[in-house]
Amino acid sequence: MQRAFVCLLEQTQRYRPGLVLSASYVEIHNEQVRDLLSPESPRPLPVRWSKTRGFYIENLLTVEFGSLETIMDLLQEGTRRRRSAAHALNGHSSRSHALLTIRICRKAMSPEPSSCQKGVLCFVDLAGSERVKDTGSAGERLVEASNINRSLLALGHCISLLVDPRRKRSHIPYRDSKLTRLLAESLGGSGITLMVACISPSSRCLPETLRTLRFAGRAKKVTTKPVAHRVTREKLLRSLEQEIQALREENLSLRQQLRLPRILGEGTATHTAPTQLPECQGESHAPGQRGALRRAPGSARRSLYGLLQEFVLENEQL
Template sequence: MDSERCCCSITNPNDASAPAKIFTFDGVYDSPATTEQIYNEAAYPLVEGVLEGYNSTVFAYGQTGCGKSFSMQGVEEPPSQRGIIPRAFEHIFEAISLVEDIKYLVLVSYLEIYNEEIRDLLSEDKKKKLELKENPERGVYVCDLSHHAVHDVSECRRLMATGQQNRSTGSTLMNSDSSRSHSIFTVAVEMMPIRQCLQTMSMSHCSIRRGKLSLVDLAGSERQAKTGATGDRLKEATKINLSLSALGNVISALVDGKAKHIPYRDSKLTRLLQDSLGGNTKTLMLACLAPSDYNYDETLSTLRYANRAKNIHNKPHINEDPKDTMLREYQQEIQKLRALLENNAQVYNSMRETGEGGAGEGEREGEGSRRVRDRDGATPSTVRS
């Protein structure tokens, strides 16, 4: 590993005469590197982009047991080894706390792809299979996936911990706590300039931006002869390898440039990552290695995988005024309720002035409040800035 030249070389332990294979990347980190360093140098710019309204994706790829989950999630102590996901939480909310003239709404979701089935890791019904849909405005999305409004880092951590407890794991010969599914933790940040809305006095003329951060922890590629997988573990490994193979085919087709068809539909994983690979997203791939002679074949495969992926050209742009922003819906609902309450107050005051008040005033006021709820449904969720 040569961090200064951003390259790594690999030699075949079974063929001493063969020349070393050399691969060059945007950044290379050896064992002494901390997740703090990796975040600051590689992931930080992508999270900054989310706060400007871009989509960003960070995903870790590599064989089982090579440190993907550690890179993404890390450990609490020492602080320098907290993973990319908790650091992204801190980054986002620290940035929000420094801005006074923008209203923010932060929503998170957490799903896994287990045996080619999509499950909501934050739902009470963890076994429910969710379906993928696609439309021109939203692109590919998961039906009935729960989205949770969060207001600080601790709420994000709590939801992440809940999802991790619900995630499918199992023991193999190569990893006692092996992830048996791919997981995607998504943080959507909607932002609306308060001053502009006050000037226009209309939600329809308020500019809303929405950035989305997708944090992907892929299950590791496996060889049955090494993992000793049987029964359910073997079935899981087969599905994992098939989806990773489909991901490799998509990457190859995108890099080839001559392919008339990109096989996104070959797996649930590639459909969910469709925008991250060749689409409207800034994407970072972390290729994790287990540098030992025993893992030569898997390490070479990962390096080749990453070497192809670095040649993909995405087309990211700021997401301005998307049609389905929750922030716009909440603000419109709040404005509607305020208008109704003001109207009821005017009617009530008029009745008092004409002498129609008296003993029934409290009752009529209660009826007015009920009319607001009955006409417009449940009170809208609170939107914090």
């Protein structure tokens, strides 16, 4: 992780000035998500889902950083607060899964949505599966082991379905655990996922070693297609024109209901200044605006955004 931090900071500072790096650090303990960077005592946070963001953690603290010392301090602080305990095989066993997420964002130079570029790098430390007969877990340790094994089983099930050639017809049960919900984008999204398998050279641990290697072997077969999500200029202009047309039609309908004079033209993107209601005075036109926008694509978005804001303002006034 430290080498990854060094590489990321060197790349952003040398070749990509103006990028903003931020980090969040959470753990999944007994199927509860806890913020490890929160200044208050960690409390369970809900995992939500939306069409635009997918699965996300609500009220999660994100801290900006710009140096290796800062991110390492955040990592050490979160690791110190992470749940750990001793059992028969390990004197310092992790009792939770941990996710350190680094978000890379280029600050937008304009309010346009296409000018914002983002990326995510997620480091996941999975707690190891446990055999209660070997660890001697009881009481609270037994509950923790059961939750760890259950979430790893759900993760393995999702991976098995993702490598199935018939997966297009299969439902991927990401909702079976908090871990699979938060890793849904990494496993079946548009990024790249790597897994590092930690195994033991001891012959005593041969069964666990084989299971771990089989687990990693299945994960290696998961194929994703890295995609840079960008809004093309043509698609953005088309969506703006459609939104302006819808607002124009709504404004005309409102004018008819209010019995105001019909001033906006049909079929052309006329430039309308904000009106003063109810007197409705002081409107102006710029006929032929649409053709001018197509001849000047560099300024088309700015013109359409200004026109859209004026229609929205007029709509609110009506």
